[in-house]
Amino acid sequence: MKISALKNQILLKKSFLCIGLDIDLEKVHASIKATEDPLFEFSKAIIDSTAAYAVAYKPNIAFFETYGSQGMASLKRVMDYLNKNHPEIFTIADAKRGDIGNTATRYAKAYYETYNFDSITVAPYMGKDSVEPFLNFEEKYAILLALTSNEGSSDFQIQKVGSQLFYEKVIQTSSQWKGSDRLMYVVGATKANAIKGIRNLIPDAFLLIPGVGAQGGSLAEVAESGLNQDVGLLVNSSRGIIYASTDTDFASKARDAAYDLQKQMQIILEKKRLI
Amino acid sequence: MKISALKNQILLKKSFLCIGLDIDLEKVHASIKATEDPLFEFSKAIIDSTAAYAVAYKPNIAFFETYGSQGMASLKRVMDYLNKNHPEIFTIADAKRGDIGNTATRYAKAYYETYNFDSITVAPYMGKDSVEPFLNFEEKYAILLALTSNEGSSDFQIQKVGSQLFYEKVIQTSSQWKGSDRLMYVVGATKANAIKGIRNLIPDAFLLIPGVGAQGGSLAEVAESGLNQDVGLLVNSSRGIIYASTDTDFASKARDAAYDLQKQMQIILEKKRLI
Numbered sequence: 023m024k025i026s027a028l029k030n031q032i033l034l035k036k037s038f039l040c041i042g043l044d045i046d047l048e049k050v051h052a053s054i055k056a057t058e059d060p061l062f063e064f065s066k067a068i069i070d071s072t073a074a075y076a077v078a079y080k081p082n083i084a085f086f087e088t089y090g091s092q093g094m095a096s097l098k099r100v101m102d103y104l105n106k107n108h109p110e111i112f113t114i115a116d117a118k119r120g121d122i123g124n125t126a127t128r129y130a131k132a133y134y135e136t137y138n139f140d141s142i143t144v145a146p147y148m149g150k151d152s153v154e155p156f157l158n159f160e161e162k163y164a165i166l167l168a169l170t171s172n173e174g175s176s177d178f179q180i181q182k183v184g185s186q187l188f189y190e191k192v193i194q195t196s197s198q199w200k201g202s203d204r205l206m207y208v209v210g211a212t213k214a215n216a217i218k219g220i221r222n223l224i225p226d227a228f229l230l231i232p233g234v235g236a237q238g239g240s241l242a243e244v245a246e247s248g249l250n251q252d253v254g255l256l257v258n259s260s261r262g263i264i265y266a267s268t269d270t271d272f273a274s275k276a277r278d279a280a281y282d283l284q285k286q287m288q289i290i291l292e293k294k295r296l297i
Numbered sequence: 298m299k300i301s302a303l304k305n306q307i308l309l310k311k312s313f314l315c316i317g318l319d320i321d322l323e324k325v326h327a328s329i330k331a332t333e334d335p336l337f338e339f340s341k342a343i344i345d346s347t348a349a350y351a352v353a354y355k356p357n358i359a360f361f362e363t364y365g366s367q368g369m370a371s372l373k374r375v376m377d378y379l380n381k382n383h384p385e386i387f388t389i390a391d392a393k394r395g396d397i398g399n400t401a402t403r404y405a406k407a408y409y410e411t412y413n414f415d416s417i418t419v420a421p422y423m424g425k426d427s428v429e430p431f432l433n434f435e436e437k438y439a440i441l442l443a444l445t446s447n448e449g450s451s452d453f454q455i456q457k458v459g460s461q462l463f464y465e466k467v468i469q470t471s472s473q474w475k476g477s478d479r480l481m482y483v484v485g486a487t488k489a490n491a492i493k494g495i496r497n498l499i500p501d502a503f504l505l506i507p508g509v510g511a512q513g514g515s516l517a518e519v520a521e522s523g524l525n526q527d528v529g530l531l532v533n534s535s536r537g538i539i540y541a542s543t544d545t546d547f548a549s550k551a552r553d554a555a556y557d558l559q560k561q562m563q564i565i566l567e568k569k570r571l572i
Contacts, residue, residue: 044400084400084401087369087403087407088411090373090411090412091367091368091370091372091373093366094362094366094369095366097366098366118395118420122447123447125319125359125360128357128359128360129359129363145420145422147420147422147445148442148449148454149451149454150449150452167422172397172424172426172427173425174397174423174428175424178421178466179422179424181463182458183457188453191453195452195453
């Protein structure tokens with residue numbers, strides 16, 4: 023997908039909502055669990071009920087991978103369904119891969135080509151030659167872990183390296199890599215106070231922001247610090263939408279939760295005169 | 298597998314050789330490519346011809362993942378074959394996963410349970426709560442990226458954090474985590490001069506050392522710095538063994554290459570009076 027198409031979609035839907043598909047089969051309704059492919063059926067029901075309000079979906083690969091080859095067949099069905107029925111939607115493989123060059127290329131091909139995602143989340147620890155292979159594909163994007171929302175982010179990401187924090191070093195270094203115009207960054211919503219500084223380092227890059235809702239991040243704060251002249255944000259919600267109800271009405275409750283976030287986003291975008 | 302079983306096997310086979318299954322279908326012989334499941338058939342041929350000389354196999358997950366659900370079905374067949382025919386062999390999922398707690402647990406279950414590996418390689422960037430879920434399983438091991446052999450390792454891993462280099466910080470911090478007796482570390486063979494310092498930080502942990510051979514690392518140097526009283530090393534070779542020949546004799550040439558490394562390891566172990 024062209025980045026301009028993602029931007030157009032944001033303006034059209036007045037939304038920068040990404041919905042995370044972290045599908046825990048223990049939480050899905052019995053009527054879904056009884057189907058032949060519950061991972062797919064649950065995803066389809068969520069997509070059908072929320073696609074009007076979301077600009078991106080982010081399947082969490084671990085939740086498919088744990089079911090072996092069958093789980094990966096379900097992932098392929100989800101992606102085929104999304105790409106066929108909602109070609110305007112930006113898709114993110116939340117996979118957090120990272121390995122040396124020839125292996126990274128295999129991961130890139132797996133997610134960009136075999137499963138036909140627009141983007142994949144990538145880990146920075148192994149450096150340039152582990153990330154650049156993901157930046158080599160036309161209209162495909164790597165989303166690099168920068169500052170995450172979990173407790174353990176303090177172990178390494180905020181350690182001081184010279185005059186910078188480690189995640190700042192990661193952002194600054196990676197923004198010099200070949201193909202960095204196809205690079206986006208993961209920044210946790212619980213770190214809203216850091217987002218302003220991150221915007222100074224990368225004013226134009228898209229930020230993928232998980233952690234709003236269940237994990238405690240505030241949409242208003244994130245937007246205040248993170249929006250740029252092109253919006254430049256994808257704010258993710260997973261559990262708050264897909265498990266808004268665990269009863270038969272889960273799809274309509276998911277729709278309500280997605281609509282609620284979209285409305286909040288619309289108000290923010292209008293206030294900032296971005297739409 | 299109990300760690301004592303791995304140690305016993307090392308002494309019995311007089312080898313600390315790990316063979317990496319990074320299977321590039323463009324490099325396998327036409328007779329293998331013509332089969333229904335070339336990823337499995339190639340792995341089987343390599344395993345059958347080299348298992349007498351190796352104590353561990355390390356399938357590189359990207360090379361299976363790139364073929365979608367079919368690739369993962371092949372991986373399952375490889376693991377079932379290994380576990381049935383060579384239960385004494387230590388198995389490593391070279392997956393370099395890393396994500397927040399509930400997602401990390403899914404990855405752990407995928408590789409420890411669904412595919413039945415003894416261990417998995419893990420990335421440190423997201424910190425404690427992204428690694429500890431992998432240390433929660435009886436007789437299963439996480440192998441944490443510390444200092445890798447690729448060029449990009451210099452981007453972040455050897456940055457100065459306080460009085461330490463970043464990979465030293467990773468090793469020292471992680472060795473305090475819950476379950477760290479089930480933690481091993483990846484250290485590239487091209488960094489032999491750093492291994493002595495690493496041994497000071499973690500005298501007892503197993504080190505998985507890729508990069509001998511094709512990537513230029515020296516077995517003698519690695520052994521000199523890395524061996525401990527329990528051996529404590531797994532030295533990996535991939536391309537040097539599995540593509541020793543790309544002709545019909547690939548399996549016997551792989552055997553020769555594995556045997557050659559085992560002999561070198563035996564001489565080292567004898568010289569150090571470890572066997």
